[in-house]
Amino acid sequence: MSSRKRKHGIFAVVSEAVEMIQTGEHEKHKGKPIAEALETIFNQMRVAGNRPRTIDSYEYIFKQFVEINDIEYVEEINIDSIYNYLGSIDVSQRTKLIRLKSTKAVLSKFHNNGWLKERFWSSIQIKVDKEVKKGAKENDIDRLLHLIDQTTFIYL
Numbered sequence: 724m725s726s727r728k729r730k731h732g733i734f735a736v737v738s739e740a741v742e743m744i745q746t747g748e749h750e751k752h753k754g755k756p757i758a759e760a761l762e763t764i765f766n767q768m769r770v771a772g773n774r775p776r777t778i779d780s781y782e783y784i785f786k787q788f789v790e791i792n793d794i795e796y797v798e799e800i801n802i803d804s805i806y807n808y809l810g811s812i813d814v815s816q817r818t819k820l821i822r823l824k825s826t827k828a829v830l831s832k833f834h835n836n837g838w839l840k841e842r843f844w845s846s847i848q849i850k851v852d853k854e855v856k857k858g859a860k861e862n863d864i865d866r867l868l869h870l871i872d873q874t875t876f877i878y879l
Contacts, residue, residue, distance in 0.1 A: 754796035
């Protein structure tokens with residue numbers, strides 16, 4: 724006679740459900756909580772030497788993203804939530820680009836930790852018109868050249 728205990732039918736399912744409840748596995752099926760994930764990646768960033776101001780900026784932007792989309796778990800994040808966030812903030816295109824880059828940086832950390840399978844955010848782009856700077860006027864260049872102290876030059 725075999726020493727293995729086999730359970731068939733409903734008894735196998737009930738036994739597995741009881742085991743999941745006892746070990747707390749039922750909570751794992753919901754996913755990784757955002758607060759826990761953010762704490763982990765910000766600690767990783769501190770250890771890696773990221774500046775506190777950078778981390779604070781990422782934290783501010785990503786918490787705003789989470790709040791606007793009412794996200795509780797990492798797995799709830801999708802491309803629509805990113806577009807919803809960008810569409811709901813009332814800022815300039817340049818600021819939206821900064822927010823998008825920061826959000827992408829945090830999502831990449833989530834991906835690197837194995838919490839997100841696909842890099843769906845990599846296709847999102849924001850176009851910003853580049854400001855063309857005016858060239859210097861000739862009299863401005865002359866004024867600058869006259870300000871140079873030529874008495875300290877050595878001529879060979």
